[in-house]
Amino acid sequence: MERFKNKVALVTGAASGIGRATAQRLAKEGARLLLADINLEALQVLGEELKTGFGTSYACFKFDATSMSDSREMVRRAVAHFGKLDVLCNIAGIAGGWHTHEMPEADYRRMMAINVDSVFAVSQEAIPHLIETRGNIINMSSASAKQGQPYTAAYSASKAAVVAFTRCFAVEYANNGVRANAICPGGVNTNIHQTIQFPKDIDPKLMDKLYPLFPIAEPEEIAAAVAYLASDEARYVTGIDFSIDGGQTVS
Numbered sequence: 135m136e137r138f139k140n141k142v143a144l145v146t147g148a149a150s151g152i153g154r155a156t157a158q159r160l161a162k163e164g165a166r167l168l169l170a171d172i173n174l175e176a177l178q179v180l181g182e183e184l185k186t187g188f189g190t191s192y193a194c195f196k197f198d199a200t201s202m203s204d205s206r207e208m209v210r211r212a213v214a215h216f217g218k219l220d221v222l223c224n225i226a227g228i229a230g231g232w233h234t235h236e237m238p239e240a241d242y243r244r245m246m247a248i249n250v251d252s253v254f255a256v257s258q259e260a261i262p263h264l265i266e267t268r269g270n271i272i273n274m275s276s277a278s279a280k281q282g283q284p285y286t287a288a289y290s291a292s293k294a295a296v297v298a299f300t301r302c303f304a305v306e307y308a309n310n311g312v313r314a315n316a317i318c319p320g321g322v323n324t325n326i327h328q329t330i331q332f333p334k335d336i337d338p339k340l341m342d343k344l345y346p347l348f349p350i351a352e353p354e355e356i357a358a359a360v361a362y363l364a365s366d367e368a369r370y371v372t373g374i375d376f377s378i379d380g381g382q383t384v385s
Contacts, residue, residue: 137365138165142216144209145169146199146256147226149176151324152274155353156223156360161190163361168212168219170195171226191216199226199252200244209259219263221364224253224296225274231285231332242288249292253299261307268311270372272360273300277320277379284340285332293318297375304373313372315363320379321350346380 143160147153149171157167161184169177174196184190193215197208213219227249230241257271264271278286279293296316303314321344332341359378362368377383 136164137361137367138163138221140164141220142166142168142218143221143223143364144212144219144260145223145225146197146252147171147274148180149173151225151326152319152322152353152356152360153223153225154180155357156225157184159354159357159361160221160223160364161188161192163365164188165221166190166216167192168195168215169193170197170208170212172196172198200247202247202251202255205252205255206259209256213260213263218267219260220267220269222257222260222264222269222271223274223360223364224256224271226252227274227292227326229286229289229326229330231289231330231336233285233333234287236333237288245288245292249289250295253296257299257303261303261312264312265307265310270313270315270364271300271303272364273297273314273316274356275300275316275318275375277318277377277382279318279375280377280383283344285336300375301373308372313368315368315371315373316375317356317359317363318375318377318379318383319351319356320346320377320382322356323350323352344382346382348380351378351380 143165145157148157148169177194181192198204273296275296276293278290300314300316
């Protein structure tokens with residue numbers, strides 16, 4: 135398939151995990167790629183892999199997602215590279231677990247800056263360009279946005295905000311031909327999933343809410359959903375929060 139031939143896609147968080155898998159999937163389908171992450175070295179390695187494997191035209195942009203101004207500047211530099219933008223994939227994010235009453239303010243602020251503020255800033259800067267191309271936004275939310283979960287109050291709230299952004303963008307810019315959709319994965323086999331820390335004295339019974347009915351997902355499975363929602367095949371899909379969680383939120 136070449137659903138993204140002649141299309142330009144910006145993928146944040148592209149250095150690893152779901153972001154990396156998304157970049158690979160879009161490259162395979164013909165997209166020109168703007169790769170953004172704080173880990174520039176990993177982006178450059180990925181870019182060369184995509185160029186070798188698929189002949190992908192790409193550019194790498196280092197940005198600090200804790201800074202709204204840096205997030206906006208990254209978009210300006212990225213769009214200038216190819217002169218347009220068709221697809222924005224907001225995938226950069228962090229996770230963590232605390233007893234809510236013990237979560238340090240600095241960790242709370244950092245999580246909101248990366249998971250909420252940067253998504254808003256990147257989208258805000260990108261939307262005028264997406265209006266020009268009648269493009270679309272894919273925001274990476276989480277199953278945590280859809281159910282009460284222990285030890286993840288800040289993370290869950292940040293991902294619920296992403297869903298709210300998505301719905302508002304979808305309504306506000308529908309007349310401009312711009313679509314916006316969110317994906318809500320459950321557990322995915324990424325570095326974040328493997329390294330997330332929870333308090334030592336958690337209640338194991340409460341953790342049942344975090345477990346899906348099926349084995350953990352692979353990043354490529356989430357990337358496949360991104361590719362569908364970002365493609366013209368999903369022309370009639372906007373404002374959704376699409377669950378890929380192995381039944382986690384229905385059990």
